[in-house]
Amino acid sequence: MQIIFERSGGFMGRKVSLSLDLEELPEDQAQILKRLVDESGFFDLSINPPEKSVPDGFTYSILINTETNQRTIQVGETNFPPVLRPLLENLMARTRSH
Amino acid sequence: MSHRHSIFCILPPHMLEQVAQNGSSAQRDMATHTLSASRQIRERRISMAAATMRGNFTAASTFQRTVYDAKFGTNLPGTIARKEGDAPVADISVNEAYDGSGATYKLYSSAFGRNSIDNHGMKLDSTVHYDKGYDNAFWDGQQMVYGDGDEDLPVSERLFNRFTISLDVIGHELTHGVTQYEANLVYSNQQGALNEAISDIFGSLVKQFQRNQTADAADWIIGEGLFTANVNGVGIRSMKAPGTAYNDPVLGKDPQPAHMKDYVTTSQDNGGVHINSGIVNHAFYVTAIEIGGYAWEKTGQIWYKTLTDKLTSNSNFQNAADATFQSAVEIFGAGSLEQIAVQKGWAEVGIAVNGTSPVPTPSGEGCLKGLMRSLGLAA
Numbered sequence: 001m002q003i004i005f006e007r008s009g010g011f012m013g014r015k016v017s018l019s020l021d022l023e024e025l026p027e028d029q030a031q032i033l034k035r036l037v038d039e040s041g042f043f044d045l046s047i048n049p050p051e052k053s054v055p056d057g058f059t060y061s062i063l064i065n066t067e068t069n070q071r072t073i074q075v076g077e078t079n080f081p082p083v084l085r086p087l088l089e090n091l092m093a094r095t096r097s098h
Numbered sequence: 099m100s101h102r103h104s105i106f107c108i109l110p111p112h113m114l115e116q117v118a119q120n121g122s123s124a125q126r127d128m129a130t131h132t133l134s135a136s137r138q139i140r141e142r143r144i145s146m147a148a149a150t151m152r153g154n155f156t157a158a159s160t161f162q163r164t165v166y167d168a169k170f171g172t173n174l175p176g177t178i179a180r181k182e183g184d185a186p187v188a189d190i191s192v193n194e195a196y197d198g199s200g201a202t203y204k205l206y207s208s209a210f211g212r213n214s215i216d217n218h219g220m221k222l223d224s225t226v227h228y229d230k231g232y233d234n235a236f237w238d239g240q241q242m243v244y245g246d247g248d249e250d251l252p253v254s255e256r257l258f259n260r261f262t263i264s265l266d267v268i269g270h271e272l273t274h275g276v277t278q279y280e281a282n283l284v285y286s287n288q289q290g291a292l293n294e295a296i297s298d299i300f301g302s303l304v305k306q307f308q309r310n311q312t313a314d315a316a317d318w319i320i321g322e323g324l325f326t327a328n329v330n331g332v333g334i335r336s337m338k339a340p341g342t343a344y345n346d347p348v349l350g351k352d353p354q355p356a357h358m359k360d361y362v363t364t365s366q367d368n369g370g371v372h373i374n375s376g377i378v379n380h381a382f383y384v385t386a387i388e389i390g391g392y393a394w395e396k397t398g399q400i401w402y403k404t405l406t407d408k409l410t411s412n413s414n415f416q417n418a419a420d421a422t423f424q425s426a427v428e429i430f431g432a433g434s435l436e437q438i439a440v441q442k443g444w445a446e447v448g449i450a451v452n453g454t455s456p457v458p459t460p461s462g463e464g465c466l467k468g469l470m471r472s473l474g475l476a477a
Contacts, residue, residue: 010234011267011321012334013372014349053285055274055293056236077236096231096251
């Protein structure tokens with residue numbers, strides 16, 4: 001499984017991004033990520049269109065590629081599905097460790 | 099408004115005074131006449147402005163602030179932490195959001211006669227402690243939202259402080275609300291960068307107004323205090339010198355251009371709205387320095403009129419340049435120093451004003467040179 005994550009926009013307008021190949025991660029970390037993707041129902045999740053323009057809001061883009069599925073979800077502050085938040089937190093934490 | 103001879107349009111009073119004292123008899127007469135006419139016009143403008151302000155104060159705008167606490171979650175607005183009239187609480191973020199929205203209201207009310215975000219006394223709602231490790235602030239269409247930066251990391255790893263720390267950030271977010279009710283600029287590409295610049299401009303004016311700073315005394319930094327000591331930078335953006343606010347091994351370098359030749363074409367950040375805003379920010383700065391004094395008094399007036407009367411949702415930089423030039427004519431007169439300063443501000447960032455207004459000469463320099471020539475002071 002590959003995950004490409006990107007956060008753009010925000011008050012600063014700075015992009016942060018991350019590209020992960022789960023094969024290359026330690027087994028325990030890969031398992032956690034697989035579980036978070038499964039629990040979010042990523043490939044079946046219905047995304048509402050953004051309700052309104054949100055000045056300075058972040059835009060999140062998550063692309064996940066498996067042997068059988070590929071999908072990119074792009075969401076903003078007002079249409080972020082709560083079910084996706086644990087996965088987002090894991091990915092964001094990875095972009096912040098420097 | 100009386101018409102002055104076009105040739106007297108822009109010579110500054112101190113130069114005219116020189117001519118009035120030291121010129122030939124005919125030069126002295128012309129200069130003396132011009133000085134007297136300028137004084138009358140200036141006095142009339144000041145009394146008009148004062149009358150407008152008195153009117154606003156009698157309208158007695160009351161404002162209604164509420165600060166909510168999201169408690170590190172993402173449900174908005176959260177629970178009430180402080181409402182209008184309450185004494186300060188122990189939580190510094192709550193007090194900063196409360197005081198900052200009050201300071202922003204005060205600038206709009208005192209300097210521009212505006213009654214809150216919608217000009218109809220809209221309540222000012224803010225939420226602090228939004229999300230965990232949330233290094234951002236935004237306007238959600240109805241309220242301001244502030245994160246705490248890197249509060250969840252060890253101190254040695256933190257890059258961002260809480261976003262309420264910076265008064266101009268609060269003014270910036272509230273101004274997104276004002277723009278939404280006025281020009282309603284589209285939030286992408288050049289329109290979005292103009293939207294962003296307007297938020298930086300009025301955000302900076304909120305800070306300058308609160309500090310009682312003239313244009314030359316202000317730092318023109320947006321987001322001062324947002325970075326922790328771990329970051330090499332003075333703030334997020336510099337209106338004075340776009341592209342120089344930070345240069346850091348982790349965050350990279352401030353990407354803002356200060357000139358159209360460096361305009362960044364990108365699909366990121368809604369088409370670089372936080373990047374290309376540097377161009378408009380700098381045009382405002384140059385104009386404000388050129389005019390001098392308190393930036394909210396003249397340059398701010400020109401931009402407020404432009405935002406509320408002239409820009410529309412699809413306005414781009416060129417439209418803003420032309421509209422501010424026109425606003426300067428309407429407020430200060432054709433050929434006024436203020437109008438020339440607007441033109442100079444835009445010229446500095448590579449945008450030539452296409453004045454649609456009746457201006458006495460195509461450019462300020464031509465006007466000045468014409469007068470100098472007529473007085474025998476230039477070839």
